[in-house]
Amino acid sequence: MILTSLPTEFKQAKPIIDTIEAAGYEAYFVGGSVRDTILGKPIHDVDIATSAFPAEVKALFKRTVDTGIEHGTVMILDHGQGYETTTFRTELGYQDFRRPDEVTFVRSLKEDLKRRDFTINALAMRANGEVIDLFDGLADMSAHVIRAVGVAEDRFHEDALRMMRAVRFASQLGFTIEPATEQAIADNAQLLTKIAVERTRVEWEKLLMGQQPVRGLQALVKTALYRYMPEMADQLPMLKKLMALPAWQLDQIESTWTLLAWLMQLPDTAAIRQLLKAWKTSNDLIDHVTAAWTVVGALQAGGTLAPMTLFKAGAPALKTANTVANLLGFGQPQAELDAAYAALPIQDKHALALKGGDLLKQQVVQPGPMMGQVLAQLLVAVVTGKVANEAGKLLEFARMVADTKSN
Ligand SMILES: Nc1ccn([C@@H]2O[C@H](COP(=O)(O)OP(=O)(O)OP(=O)(O)O)[C@@H](O)[C@H]2O)c(=O)n1
Numbered sequence: 001m002i003l004t005s006l007p008t009e010f011k012q013a014k015p016i017i018d019t020i021e022a023a024g025y026e027a028y029f030v031g032g033s034v035r036d037t038i039l040g041k042p043i044h045d046v047d048i049a050t051s052a053f054p055a056e057v058k059a060l061f062k063r064t065v066d067t068g069i070e071h072g073t074v075m076i077l078d079h080g081q082g083y084e085t086t087t088f089r090t091e092l093g094y095q096d097f098r099r100p101d102e103v104t105f106v107r108s109l110k111e112d113l114k115r116r117d118f119t120i121n122a123l124a125m126r127a128n129g130e131v132i133d134l135f136d137g138l139a140d141m142s143a144h145v146i147r148a149v150g151v152a153e154d155r156f157h158e159d160a161l162r163m164m165r166a167v168r169f170a171s172q173l174g175f176t177i178e179p180a181t182e183q184a185i186a187d188n189a190q191l192l193t194k195i196a197v198e199r200t201r202v203e204w205e206k207l208l209m210g211q212q213p214v215r216g217l218q219a220l221v222k223t224a225l226y227r228y229m230p231e232m233a234d235q236l237p238m239l240k241k242l243m244a245l246p247a248w249q250l251d252q253i254e255s256t257w258t259l260l261a262w263l264m265q266l267p268d269t270a271a272i273r274q275l276l277k278a279w280k281t282s283n284d285l286i287d288h289v290t291a292a293w294t295v296v297g298a299l300q301a302g303g304t305l306a307p308m309t310l311f312k313a314g315a316p317a318l319k320t321a322n323t324v325a326n327l328l329g330f331g332q333p334q335a336e337l338d339a340a341y342a343a344l345p346i347q348d349k350h351a352l353a354l355k356g357g358d359l360l361k362q363q364v365v366q367p368g369p370m371m372g373q374v375l376a377q378l379l380v381a382v383v384t385g386k387v388a389n390e391a392g393k394l395l396e397f398a399r400m401v402a403d404t405k406s407n
């Protein structure tokens, strides 16, 4: 097979391959970019594999960076782009199910391709678009099949994350996992616990945001792989609910995690924090998801959202919550929510016309806990429209609040 119209990413990288070949070595495009081009999907990074050893690659180019030299990877810098170029290699060991004990550089493309995870990822392409298919990846591509290269169990023992990659590709590509490969996942699922949570999380998020997430979820359930993901052992009911939702596609990790938290029927925001901590997400994501989850609850209750609910959530979490609520069948028109939010007297607590310093200066309160309480009441009064956001009005109101509190 020869691909005729190549994406510009390949055209730009062609001189690199040409230079390596002119020096007498082999060089190919490999991995996801080749797979996605054949599938007609947009590509992100272009990876190159070569028979040249790292020192030989470096000798050919002016500007290189040793991004992973011990694994044979050198980044070649060219016209403002960086190209990861990796020497053909075989890997030995894998005592820990996640990385090889040692890699050996080899001169044979076949040796390199045969240690890759799936046949659709084991294709190589010459700079002229000619596809080298040593493991029937093209047939599997047409049949929409994810099949391990060689013995599936060996591939998963080399890197247990590949089991997550299989279910992730099932979702992203809408492919089916070939029976022997799927069986090997079922047999080795517990090895997933050896993998760093962050790596598992990336695959899980890609699965959930794929084009056919239900495909990936079905495989996750069938193989019981989900049981070895963080905080997921008892989550079969949640997964079933997720699979039963009318066709959905999410494109934001925020809405993805909010939906999961909701379907898990977690009792409170503390439980969500615990869930997301276990998955090692960022604190920003935790704040966003807990805010959005609260709004999903309010949307489920129905009716107009209270001003303080809108205020506390903020525009981004409101949007996330409504996206999720729409999936669940109780969303509201986004434009109406946006309008209600925009109509709040203030959108930010820093916009209060009276500050803590003013309360001290005017001797409404003494420094201490009372100050926070008074400010909190001022905020509610302004957001709910009870008191206008004007310094004079707020001072009057603050005096009244302070009086009732000190009596
Ligand atoms: N655990 C892994 C990870 C990667 N690979 C090989 O390295 C290539 C590049 O890896 P990576 O960029 O992580 O994945 P892609 O398949 O390119 O997928 P994506 O589009 O998500 O980058 C893969 O295609 C595959 O040949 C592998 O064999 N085993």
Ligand SMILES: [Mg+2]
Pocket: 031, 032, 033, 045
């Ligand atoms: Mg890639």
